Amino acid sequence: MTALFHCIDDGAPEETVRLLAEACASRSVEFRAIEASTFRYRPQDRLPPHSMLYRPAVSRAAQLVEEFLLRDDVASFYPDVDAALFSCGAPRRQLERVGLTVPRSIPVACTDAPVLADHVERLGGFPVIVKIGGGEGGIGVMRADSMPVLRALLDHLVRGQGQVPELSAYVPDAMHHRVIVVGDRAVATYENPIEPDDFRSKPSEDPAAYTADVPAELASLALAATRSQRLRFGGVDLLRHPSGRLYVLEVNFPCFFAQATLGGGLDIAGPMIDELLAVSAALRTNRPR
């Protein structure tokens, strides 16, 4: 019987879908794309038992299709269906809860000067990061270097837009590492240096900054972070301070794993399909995933 891999697409990067399709072809796995926007949600649209499923698209439509298709007998990067349906609403707190170091952060719902001064002191002083949710590629991440800047920003976000941004400690002179976890392994890492005239980072354009030999301290943190979010695949963002202290920023799922292939020639799609095949095989024999 031919193994089936289903890819939920809804504007996912072309490279991502192409790399997954190529990995399937090289393993004699049938690749099937599911278009989220035109999905019909009929009983016959459910997946055959032991199928493999991954959603590289981040849209709400794609998430809803994934929720419909996930079943106990479908192989995915979630350890169980509950993990997908009860997605983590407080990922940063969950990282803290399992004992991982994240930059200290405080939600802000007012602009009172004494409250803000107290927050800033707790965060180690200026500069501080102001973050609003929903953005990608650094969008929604701002830096306030002084109280006048911070108050103006928060007036706009809190009083003007009714948002509750997060203030977090700024980690200066740090290197941002992206570590890609597949199953029980950290399969790749690459550096994201800070751009000139910016405080945010971007993936390195130097192929030497990409490696499949993930240093042990990065690998163990990335694995623990991914597990804490009840996932078996993810792109974990870590900061290494010059002192050596490591901070976990977040676990991205789905993540743009194609960057490691395009920038550093590292195969990620292959290990992803291999992992799903292993999960599918475990489902056939009723072994724990």
Added chain:
Amino acid sequence: MLSALFLAAPVASAEEPAKTIVPTSTLPTAKTEGSTFAVEDDAVVVTTGKSTVRLHPIAAAIFALSDGKRSIDAIRKGAEEATGYPVDEPTVFAALDALADAKLISARVTPPGGETELDLVVVADGTDAKELVAKATSKSPGADWTKVKASEEKAKRAVSEKHKSEAAEKRTDTKLKAAEEDRKKAFSAYGAGRVKQEQALKAKTAKAGDEKMLGAQRTAAESAAKSERVLRKKLALREMDKKKQPQKL
């Protein structure tokens, strides 16, 4: 051990925590000026003015070792030697965060991390030290989770073994109690038997006495009867002799 550490007091400093960009080359320096220290059991109580803070052993050791000269790794090793607990680098950083929050470090060495159990190693006075120390040593942030899990499993196994042992002891106790009961019952039965036997024996003895007495009485009676018969025979002979003699005129 903590007392010894505090004899070699860290370099005094009264600087305020940094308000601007966090320095990256600073080595941890404890603020000791104006503070008094007291070692109480397994904790160090630092009093500065009206503020009292309790440092549990790991935090106390890290505080004492923060002399502005030691590296993070040197402090880590020193804290391990001083406390006997395994101390990893994330633990040192988290404890330094907590010390900085309590204004016991002159400047933050790194930007602060999020909430961790280690926040509890530096707390307002009056807390249960043992519980916090246990948390501090088992929930080190960034620890090798395989090891932590293995350690937790080991602890669980130890607890399980302890429960088994207690259950076995309980079973043994129950058996012993049952055996004691049995023994008491047996002795009680034996005692009753003995009493019965003794009573029976006494009864038997009494019967024997009665028989003896009866026998003596019978003998006496027989003897009396024999005497009576002898006397009666003598009396009859005398009457016969009287009839054979001639009457005197």
